[in-house]
Amino acid sequence: MLQYIVPALQNLFHVENFIWLNLGVFIGSVFAAVPGLTVILCIILFLPFTYQMTAIPGMMFLLGIYCAGGYGGSVSAILINTPGTPHAAATMLDGYPMNKQGRTKAALKIALYASTFGGIFSALMLLFLAPQVAKLAAMLGTAEYFLVCLFGLTIIAGISGDSMLKGIIAACLGLLISCIGSDPMTSRARLNFGMDRMYLGLDLAICLIGLFALSQVLTKAEGKEERMVLDTSRIKDGGEITKSERKRMILPMFMSSLIGTIIGIIPGTGASMASWFSYDRVRAISKHKEEFGHGSVEGIAAAESANNAVTGATLIPLLTLGIPGDGCVAIMLSALMINGLNPGLSLFTTQGDIMYAIMIGLIFVNLFMFLQGRFLTNLFAKVVSVPQEILTPIIVIFCFAGAYSVNKSYFDVGVALAFCAIAWILRKIDFPAVPILLGLVLGRMTETNFRRALQLSKGSPSIFFSSPFCFIFIALTVLAVASVLMSRFKERRKSADAKE
Amino acid sequence: MDNQAKRGGPLARVDRWLDETGAKLRQKEMAVPTDLLGGVLFLIFGVAMLFIIPSQIEVGKKEVVTGRAFPNLLMYVLIACSAALVITQVVKLIRHQPIKVTKINLLVEVRALLIFLFMLIYFFVCQWTNNFAVGSCVFALLMLLFFRCKKPLYYAVVLVAAVLIWVAFRFGLNVNF
Amino acid sequence: MKKLLTLALAIALCLSCVSAFAAESWKVTCPWAPSGVAAMVSQKAAAMSTTYSDDIVLVADAIKGDAATVNSWVTQYEAGDPELVFAGEGLFGITILLDPDRIQFTYDDFAYVENLYSSVFVMSTDANLGIENIEGLKAYLEAGNEISVACNGATGSEAFLAAALIGAMGYGEQLTIIPYESAGEAAQAVARGETNLAVSHQSQILETYNQGGVKVICAFDGEPIAQGPFAGVEGVGQYGYPYFRNRCFIFAKAGTDAAKIEELKKLYDDILADEEMVTWLHDDMLLEVDPMAEEDVKAHIDNVQAIVNEYYDLVAE
Numbered sequence: 004m005l006q007y008i009v010p011a012l013q014n015l016f017h018v019e020n021f022i023w024l025n026l027g028v029f030i031g032s033v034f035a036a037v038p039g040l041t042v043i044l045c046i047i048l049f050l051p052f053t054y055q056m057t058a059i060p061g062m063m064f065l066l067g068i069y070c071a072g073g074y075g076g077s078v079s080a081i082l083i084n085t086p087g088t089p090h091a092a093a094t095m096l097d098g099y100p101m102n103k104q105g106r107t108k109a110a111l112k113i114a115l116y117a118s119t120f121g122g123i124f125s126a127l128m129l130l131f132l133a134p135q136v137a138k139l140a141a142m143l144g145t146a147e148y149f150l151v152c153l154f155g156l157t158i159i160a161g162i163s164g165d166s167m168l169k170g171i172i173a174a175c176l177g178l179l180i181s182c183i184g185s186d187p188m189t190s191r192a193r194l195n196f197g198m199d200r201m202y203l204g205l206d207l208a209i210c211l212i213g214l215f216a217l218s219q220v221l222t223k224a225e226g227k228e229e230r231m232v233l234d235t236s237r238i239k240d241g242g243e244i245t246k247s248e249r250k251r252m253i254l255p256m257f258m259s260s261l262i263g264t265i266i267g268i269i270p271g272t273g274a275s276m277a278s279w280f281s282y283d284r285v286r287a288i289s290k291h292k293e294e295f296g297h298g299s300v301e302g303i304a305a306a307e308s309a310n311n312a313v314t315g316a317t318l319i320p321l322l323t324l325g326i327p328g329d330g331c332v333a334i335m336l337s338a339l340m341i342n343g344l345n346p347g348l349s350l351f352t353t354q355g356d357i358m359y360a361i362m363i364g365l366i367f368v369n370l371f372m373f374l375q376g377r378f379l380t381n382l383f384a385k386v387v388s389v390p391q392e393i394l395t396p397i398i399v400i401f402c403f404a405g406a407y408s409v410n411k412s413y414f415d416v417g418v419a420l421a422f423c424a425i426a427w428i429l430r431k432i433d434f435p436a437v438p439i440l441l442g443l444v445l446g447r448m449t450e451t452n453f454r455r456a457l458q459l460s461k462g463s464p465s466i467f468f469s470s471p472f473c474f475i476f477i478a479l480t481v482l483a484v485a486s487v488l489m490s491r492f493k494e495r496r497k498s499a500d501a502k503e
Numbered sequence: 504m505d506n507q508a509k510r511g512g513p514l515a516r517v518d519r520w521l522d523e524t525g526a527k528l529r530q531k532e533m534a535v536p537t538d539l540l541g542g543v544l545f546l547i548f549g550v551a552m553l554f555i556i557p558s559q560i561e562v563g564k565k566e567v568v569t570g571r572a573f574p575n576l577l578m579y580v581l582i583a584c585s586a587a588l589v590i591t592q593v594v595k596l597i598r599h600q601p602i603k604v605t606k607i608n609l610l611v612e613v614r615a616l617l618i619f620l621f622m623l624i625y626f627f628v629c630q631w632t633n634n635f636a637v638g639s640c641v642f643a644l645l646m647l648l649f650f651r652c653k654k655p656l657y658y659a660v661v662l663v664a665a666v667l668i669w670v671a672f673r674f675g676l677n678v679n680f
Numbered sequence: 681m682k683k684l685l686t687l688a689l690a691i692a693l694c695l696s697c698v699s700a701f702a703a704e705s706w707k708v709t710c711p712w713a714p715s716g717v718a719a720m721v722s723q724k725a726a727a728m729s730t731t732y733s734d735d736i737v738l739v740a741d742a743i744k745g746d747a748a749t750v751n752s753w754v755t756q757y758e759a760g761d762p763e764l765v766f767a768g769e770g771l772f773g774i775t776i777l778l779d780p781d782r783i784q785f786t787y788d789d790f791a792y793v794e795n796l797y798s799s800v801f802v803m804s805t806d807a808n809l810g811i812e813n814i815e816g817l818k819a820y821l822e823a824g825n826e827i828s829v830a831c832n833g834a835t836g837s838e839a840f841l842a843a844a845l846i847g848a849m850g851y852g853e854q855l856t857i858i859p860y861e862s863a864g865e866a867a868q869a870v871a872r873g874e875t876n877l878a879v880s881h882q883s884q885i886l887e888t889y890n891q892g893g894v895k896v897i898c899a900f901d902g903e904p905i906a907q908g909p910f911a912g913v914e915g916v917g918q919y920g921y922p923y924f925r926n927r928c929f930i931f932a933k934a935g936t937d938a939a940k941i942e943e944l945k946k947l948y949d950d951i952l953a954d955e956e957m958v959t960w961l962h963d964d965m966l967l968e969v970d971p972m973a974e975e976d977v978k979a980h981i982d983n984v985q986a987i988v989n990e991y992y993d994l995v996a997e
Contacts, residue, residue, distance in 0.1 A: 047714050048676045051740070054727040144874045166538070168584045172545050175581040179552070179574055186560070186570040188859055189996075190834040192779070193560045193570055199782060203745050217622065224614035270865060325887040326864035333715035341724055343964045347887030392657050396646040397664050400639045403625065404668055408678045411743055412752065413630050420622055427615060432541035433605055450573040451861070454566075458858060459828065459874060462567045564997050677739070 011359035027067020035075025042072030090274035097302030108242030121308030122369035125315025150476035177442020213422025267316025281309035542588035711749035759935025773984030790931035
């Protein structure tokens, strides 16, 4: 490895690379901050710019978009209670309440610090441990994937609000919606209701636009947030984060970065799952559980460091095994291949100077994301002071444009509107919408791996107990369920004692 | 009341009418037993889906776990949870204990429906005209009217933004709409 | 503020004008994932189009959606529109038979332009299974062993090729197709022994092969593979088993001016003859440059349809 570091640095330290890197970071931050415009859409739209570039500037540009997109999604989640990207949904739970407390800049800063930490953590993992970690990840099979998903479903308990029953119902709805489209095991159409376009399934980003962004616009009807004048006094803070808050961020950032990295190396999982996992685990160990959902510093730090830790981790299977962990990285794979680089362990020796330049470049991407973020935080924070009459139509226009752009079809805009209506009805009957999102994130992966595992074992459930990893995930799931039941039991006893 | 209202011009009359209608609607409130209603709605939904699933999902002869198994399982869980929710609420009613109730204000709902209607209009205008910019401008105008905005600058800013967003997507990102 | 707004609108108008007077650009819609082989080749061809034509600029666009994307392409555009679309044996040979309701077009809706490449699929096996070649596979099946094959998708070309080979050997009843979400996942599945075999493009199994996890036992072609890392691997056609290559045809809308079609075909042929393109396709993508006449395209589709009809039961039942 060491013999490649010097040539890699020589390859990396060109002005051109840093210009593209910064351009990518800026575009990624802005794109992800706008509800409806996802990181993957951004990468697809800007990919043609890289055709004329060589591998390093091309990858720096795309990685800039990818990493900054991880952070940018939190901006709208914090400012307007609408996650800019699916993986920022967990950030919304505490980011927006903190903003409403007048600590807009502080929330944005916490998200930025945590994102940078998570990003650099996973970039270092990629740089130093990629081949070893990839080999470990390759040992996980279909049964283990299913058990990871099962463990993921235990998060429902934590995001259900005051009633777990309602959370489970909403999650079932999300899981059912994830079944729409082609059957992953037979390619037959499922729940299409005669609509040809439904065969593709419902894109997560489009559902998110309807569930959170458009439905948030409907809340304008409640008239709570109407203001007729530009009101900069709403930003009450200078963005200060107290010493004790900084201390409280450290453990969640470490823990979530680790979880994000582990999730990231498992292909097909993604940043959404990582941020929910981390948010749930950090809350479970927090001494300030009551603050979660009401502007918790730890909540924002957990969600944001996890989703950015995924960025470096998804590159591990990509660069070592040629397996893209998510859609964004799959497009980066094509950018590499167009430049004649076929990812794999052999590339670490045949083109080591380029590979290490890309991996070291990822650290710089995160550093520049931090620097740009510091500047953009002040700019973004001003969004809350824009009059609602101006902001609301612009948000909807972006949402429509984003929904259309995903598959270049008005059908998707219609889907977003349908989800907006569903979210509004759920709001009226006091059901949480967040578990639907979790169901959408985990649904297809859970079902596919469950059915594939049983197909491999000819229907025998013994496959779910076939490796040490299986037992680890089963133990984690049992522990998670037990801790939920225990805490609910304690809460009930507490309220019963209070009544007495 | 400003001068225009005093003069009783058409705009002022519309304003007055909106104020009066709004005031009337604001007074109309309904108490909705949310958990009970939600439970019943999802119970009906779950049962209906169990009937719909066989017609919507074909299964093959060789499948170890069919494509219907997972959706069916989900609906059983959904039905069980909904039933539990309904039963707890009914038991509370029988025992004369308070159940969860949310007040729904008619004005809020009408306003929300209006915004949703504007979005639908936006959606259909875009499709009919096959021009996103036209739909965006129509929607922007409707929303500004909804907010009863009287500042020409706001109209200018939002309309220009609507066109610029279209320009950015159409020419910058090559999205044809 | 007013000055700013005027400036912004002026920029918007200028952009519109510039776009209107630009060289004629032909959008090439690829109905599969932007990271797929076809999309990559299309992107590369588009990037090179300005080198070979002053009049036509190819703009690659990938909108995943398979039949749905092609359906809307067919209804959206008319003859003469500067629009091209990819379609391959998957749509014309497989989906049209398996799920005809999803297809709202026929071959006659298109005007054939060119085929860009052909890809020879290979079958790989878990390195610990002890199968070295086609004979070894046959012996393994003869011994009564059940066999599972990892494929990208449940009813794609890979699944039908596996079914055709094992079905033609007479052991279809012992076969289970295990679908995965991507070719990479399928390759990993066979490498860790989760399945016995996998069918994939050569480029998609290369890394797993290099790491020693799998052996490549046969190619779905008439001859042994001529070059590249899998040179010498036998073709199933040598043993009389059915096969087809993966091809992706480019079409314009039917009724488009024949001279324009010819111009587009020439542009693609020039790009495909470019040394850089040929080297990239051969060395990096492990594909072959493969311009085709329209009658060969139809023969290819007929061959795929015949295989799908014959081995339908093994894949889609």
